[in-house]
Amino acid sequence: MGTYLFSNGTPRKVIEVFSHAGLSMSYSSVIRALRLLSKSSMANIRTVAANKTWHIVYDNLNFRRIKHxxxxxxxxxxxxxxxxxxxxCDSTDGIFNQNAHKKLCLQDLLITKNNHDQFKEVSTYHLVNALKRHFEVFQGLQNDAPIKNLLQLKKSETFPLPSMDINESSVEGNKDVIETIINSTLELPRQWFHNGRHVVIAGDQLTIKNIRSVMRVGDTTGPIVPPKFQMIFAATILRTYYGSVTTPGSLAHIAVMLGRKRISTEKLDFHAVNELIYHVFEAAAWRAWRVAMEDDAFSSDCGESSEEFARRKSSEIFEKLVSGANSFFDHKNNVSFNGSLLFRDMMLYVELSHAIKSGDIGRIEEVIKWLTLMLQAGCTRNYAHELIHLHCGLQYAWPK
Incomplete structure (x- = not known):
């Protein structure tokens, strides 16, 4: 009871009143118990850090102290x-290649036929799923998700570290954070790094940028992993296709027609944008199937099974509407051209979301390759550069 009251910010005098009434521990007993738990937890964390494989995630914590x-x-x-x-996390085999950046070339970033075939396969899967959701005759179709490199299901063990009174928004601040974690919190000796060990650090783009600055000064902390791909992708789609409220087909126009709030390019509300992208994709997929079946509707008497029909028509939709945007451009049909590009990007976004939920790192890497090229052409060059670092690490630098 005392620990619960303390964790909810209950004043000390109130806890003492409950203690005198026999309903709670005293305030001093609560503090003493929390300190013992903290010491025990810290000893366990240091044991894990010294003997297991792990990585660190950190970010800034900001709040106002209001003076009434x-x-x-x-x-x-x-x-x-x-x-x-x-x-x-699990341990890896092999060593970290310090000169991997010399091996990366333009060919590693270009979309190959294998990448295109993989995109077609997953697009067919998502199109058939949309068909099953909106057409009752196809609800019984078996449609298994493509598998490329599925992670084994395993619960991650996390260990919260003590908060630090350090502002990590600067290069110096990130250096202090890393030194505090390694030297003071985990108490790792220098010989711990003698066997070629590297510390993997995950953070937002600003954190990664500052840590790279620290590494350039001479600190080789290790490979850095940038997260939040889905949020970056959602923001990129919104900025690219937002357009004007008066332009039919733009996301701004669609958001107004649907009565959606918090859809703005100035301040990203991820949940609102994510929902809008999914709903627009669902509507586009439904319309694509309606158009595809206008002159070629499914019939049980045609000698073709429902599975064969769904696969054939989904392949046609992909070739015409997802990867066939240039056919509209050749006919100067800008509305259809932009709509096809939006459909393609939403397809990649839905695939990234599904791959993350499925834990298929092979499919995630496929989408990231497309995303790297998209970000290079947009206004998010910093994230694009980090994705190039990620490609270099996955292909040449990091052990499997």
């Missing part, structure tokens, strides 16, 4: 700290 009785020497303040988590 404000004076010149008693103003509101803004506190910036850092929170971190150690995540245990």
């Amino acid at each position: 009785d404000q004076r010149l020497d008693n103003k509101d303040s803004f506190v910036s700290g850092t929170t971190a988590t150690l995540i245990q």
Whole structure:
């Protein structure tokens, strides 16, 4: 009871009242118990850090301290700290290649026939899923998701680290955060790094950029893993196809027609944008199937099974509407051209979301290759550069 009251910010005097009434531990007992738990947890974390394989995720923690009785020497303040988590993971075989960047070339980033065939396979899967959702006669179709490199299901063990009174928004701040975690929190000796070990750090784009600056100065902390691909992709689609409220087919026009709020290119609301993209994709897929079956509807008497019909028509939709955008451009049909490009990008977005939920890292890597090229042409060059680093690491630098 005392721990619960303390965790909810209950004042000390209230806890003492409950203690005298026999309903709770005393405030001093709560503090003593929490300190013992903290020491025990910290000892366990240091054991894991010394003997297991792990990586670190950290980000800034910002909050305001509001002064209700404000004076010149008693103003509101803004506190910036850092929170971190150690995540245990599987060990790898091999060594880290320090000169891997010399092997990466343009051919590694270009879309190959194998990439295109993989995209067609997953697009067919998502189109058939849409067919099953909207047409009752096809609801019994068996449509298994493509599998490329599926992770084994395993619960991740996470260990929250003590918060740090360090502002990690600068290069110096990131250096201090890493030194504090390695030296003070985990207490790793220098000889721990003698066997070619590297510390993997995950963070947002600013964190990664600052850590790369630290590494260029001479600190070789290790490979950096950029996250949040889905949020970046959603923002890219919104900015590219937002258009104007008065332009039919633009996301701005669709959002107004559907009465959607919080859809703006200035401040991204991921959940609102994610929902809009999914609903627009669903409507586009439904319309594509309606058009595809206008002159070639399914009939049980045609000698073709429902599975064969769905595969054939989904392949036609892919060739015409997903990968066939140039056919509209040749006829100067800009509306259909832009619609086809939007359909293609939404297909990739839906595939990335599904691959993440499925834990198929092979499919995730396929989408990231497309995303790298898209971001190079947009206004998110920093993220595009990080994806190039990721490609280099996956192909040449990091052990499997």
